[in-house]
Amino acid sequence: MKALLLSAYAADSHRYWARGLMAHLEAIDWTLIELAPRHFQWRVRGNPLSFMSEHDATLSQSFDLIVATSLVDLATLVGLYPHLGRAFRVVYFHENQFAYPLGEQQARRLEPLMVNLYSALAADRVLFNSQWNRDSFFDGVAAFLKKMPERVAPARLEALQRDSEILPVPLWPLDQVSPCEQGAPSRILWNHRWEYDKNPEDFFAALEALSDSGLEFELVVMGQVFRNAPEVFEAARSRLARHVTCWGHQTRERYLEELGKGGIVVSTAWHEFQGLAVMEAVQHGCVPLVPERLCFPEYYADDYRYDGSRQALTTRLEQWLLSPGSRPPSPEINAWTWRQMRMRYQTRLQPAK
Template structure:
């Protein structure tokens, strides 16, 4: 089985899934990516870029006959053996010339039809001939760099020393990208309100950061002060899971979420989830873990701050085993090996 994996936002949970598929499939698997930046632009333009840069191959670039016939009518597709090329698109003539010589010029930036990784580090969609091959993770920044703060490392022994488990303040985790679509404004406003009422809690703000960080993060860091237990991205997956294992509650305030890997991981580590009653969350989490308004979220956390033992005794009533590779691996294999159907 030959598989072409295309990921225009190669970072976070997207990268995690692509790397897992490439590792577990262990077949002729080609991965083509773009950096994890400006997802709204990637959604609009990445298809055009990949159309020009992914090389044709008889192993995986197939379409049902009815779709090829439609393309013939719409954009004038010419069939040439197992490969097909389209005319009339901006930059297509240059792209075509590069594809023909890609075997002799790997520096062209195109994905070769063999196992490997092709990651192009661009903000926009440049000419394919100018796209360098990169195998590096997308650029991220650490807002705590240079500061002598606890956020630079995660030391489990320092957190637990001198505090009985049941006596520790409620530990809240927020393990999401530091971007507006995760709605950090709502999350921090709720925590600031808890702080105003002199409620005791700890917070770990995890997740990856990029070049543009919403202003609310610097404001919240100052207001929350000693309530901050950890602040910033943890490159080590082990440290990240240790942080989740010490947390009591994991919060999502997302306005855009197709699945929510970070929430499932946190629940698997023993956290009590609180998610919006919207997006994909009602399909995954039982009703008691959902809230409809920021006021409801505040009231739930207010009660938990007063009685953290309630959360710590709680056993999650949902199921996470169904999201493991052991449960889904065979389904992914069947899907990727399936023959094209008329309804695809």
């Protein structure tokens, strides 16, 4: 089978997923086209022009399968290359713009919503990385369509919703995972993108409260750093300097090495459709502490969740730092690996028989 894999905004998690597909579904003859993750508003609306300008010869070929991320404007691309409409078309939703939280002074723009919607309608099958992602997408579409001047209700959306499936981004296998130390000094990890939607303010406020109370811990802050990171990071680095053992964007090797040292991996996110960063840390033996919202209840039992408030986070961390034995063990992650999910992917990337 000859397949075209399209990624319009190749952020770290999208690249991780795309390379996993190609490495673990090796019977498929893959061709990958991806665009750098920058200039989001231009990228999401202009990606067909970028694809056309840079990859016209490839797009002019015939394929049996097209797998596209949800930011690919697949409807426009098929309009520009009609022969691509003969391929079996799958759209994978890492996230959806209907549930993306807005930052300060941001307004909801129509273009990303329409690209998500039209790409889904142009697909033969849509896949989501979590139930939260799927539900918030179709709920968001329903609310959006009600705002249109003319009443519209595409029947195809009902079929897509009925036939869609939840397929998380699988974890690559590890050669070896070192057992994580549960004793002091305790380590607290942040390994998310440095952006407002990950809510770093709550994370650092909790740690400053713990530090002010005299508790000892090590702090590891990693993740993807962009040109305009929230100001709270630099301020927190100064205030928490005595705790910091690793700070900033790291090479992949150093990143995995730090995860392998163990600790408590924390999320305070307002936006998370799967939480791959937390999953990677869990894969290395870290204990997750995640809010009671978004996708997290799907993946983590009650023992690993707090009610989402800053105070509850501070209280749970204090308990786990003072009494490491009170922490639950790191969750079992076998169900999230390529070894377990390979056949499901292989089945869903083919037409129903």
